[in-house]
Amino acid sequence: MAGSRLDLVSPPPGPLLLVGARAGHDLSGFDPALTTIVQGFRPDHDSLQARGFRMRSELGSDGSAAEPPAGSAIVFLPRARDLARARIAEAARHVPAGAPIWIDGQKTDGIDSALKEMRGLAPVEDVQSRAHGKIFRVTVPQGDWLPPDWTARDTAVDGGFVTRPGVFSADGVDPASAMLAAHLPDRMPARVVDLGAGWGWLAAQVLARPGPEIVHLVEADAEALACARRNVTDPRAQFHWADATSFRLPDPVNGVVMNPPFHDDRTADPHLGSRFIRAAAGLLTGAGRLWMVANRHLPYEAALAEHFADATEIGGDSRFKVIMATGARRPGARASTTTGRTPGARGPQLRRRR
Numbered sequence: 001m002a003g004s005r006l007d008l009v010s011p012p013p014g015p016l017l018l019v020g021a022r023a024g025h026d027l028s029g030f031d032p033a034l035t036t037i038v039q040g041f042r043p044d045h046d047s048l049q050a051r052g053f054r055m056r057s058e059l060g061s062d063g064s065a066a067e068p069p070a071g072s073a074i075v076f077l078p079r080a081r082d083l084a085r086a087r088i089a090e091a092a093r094h095v096p097a098g099a100p101i102w103i104d105g106q107k108t109d110g111i112d113s114a115l116k117e118m119r120g121l122a123p124v125e126d127v128q129s130r131a132h133g134k135i136f137r138v139t140v141p142q143g144d145w146l147p148p149d150w151t152a153r154d155t156a157v158d159g160g161f162v163t164r165p166g167v168f169s170a171d172g173v174d175p176a177s178a179m180l181a182a183h184l185p186d187r188m189p190a191r192v193v194d195l196g197a198g199w200g201w202l203a204a205q206v207l208a209r210p211g212p213e214i215v216h217l218v219e220a221d222a223e224a225l226a227c228a229r230r231n232v233t234d235p236r237a238q239f240h241w242a243d244a245t246s247f248r249l250p251d252p253v254n255g256v257v258m259n260p261p262f263h264d265d266r267t268a269d270p271h272l273g274s275r276f277i278r279a280a281a282g283l284l285t286g287a288g289r290l291w292m293v294a295n296r297h298l299p300y301e302a303a304l305a306e307h308f309a310d311a312t313e314i315g316g317d318s319r320f321k322v323i324m325a326t327g328a329r330r331p332g333a334r335a336s337t338t339t340g341r342t343p344g345a346r347g348p349q350l351r352r353r354r
């Protein structure tokens, strides 16, 4: 498992920077008072903060003026190559020449190619393999040693939007979100929430229709939300860096749109989408509507039946299904009817609009 190689390294005493550490990593060997972690995913960020670590949420953010420079760093390699490079550049920005940076990652996340690449840029030693991954130590050379384009930078995508390394669908509009937008009604409700709003494309489509007075963009990835703030400058937009599965508003809304995630890091987790459905029901009035898109194979019918009186497939193709649900039941209330008109061995089915 990622992070299970941390006992193989012994950073020098003093301030340490961890770039990309997650709540599930065993960080018990590090002193929270001397350790700063860069982690922008809200659930991980909050969990690590509660353990006493000093936290930063974005790469290249400068909230660190009062922060001591780190004497060493550990970078946790993500799968996206430009984010991996940006994390290494972030670590390099904070440690002096001669200091060690460890790079830890799984084979499936490209640790072998990172190792090869780093060997061409700096002295690399102490390569250790364990648990389908590797960790190795890079000694930071004098001067500019990393290619300048490794630092996190904006990508301009169609429609005048910007994205940053590692955010969902950083190269352009996600096809599932595009399909969902194509099935939204011509007029949207007055108060709308976009759960898992990413860099803001779907919310922008909602705001482009008549009707909305306020659109809440809820996103756990700080980097994506920072893009959304730049991409959606409409004053009716409100931005929330939050875990959608526990997000609440003081007053109910009458529309929720979402293209829920179904991966936690690299692990497929269909329960995550079910928790988004539950959260959507908790935000809506009884007459409010949920519009969502999902990969066709994902089994959301039971969650929809539990939390909504009616759910209808209003569009889709062999890859995706677009669903509209209404009759939200507050989480905790028991379902009195099921969505499935044909309950049976396969569980509730979606009604299809003909």
Ligand SMILES: C[S@@+](CC[C@H](N)C(=O)[O-])C[C@H]1O[C@@H](n2cnc3c(N)ncnc32)[C@H](O)[C@@H]1O
Residues within 6 Å of the ligand: 043, 168, 169, 174, 177, 195, 196, 197, 198, 199, 200, 201, 202, 218, 219, 220, 221, 224, 242, 243, 244, 245, 258, 259, 260, 261
């Ligand atoms: C499939 S993407 C959809 C993004 C955006 N709505 C779009 O259409 O491009 C799902 C989004 O949910 C975010 N996400 C994942 N887990 C989350 C959570 N617990 N709370 C809020 N957002 C989350 C991801 O960072 C990602 O941006």
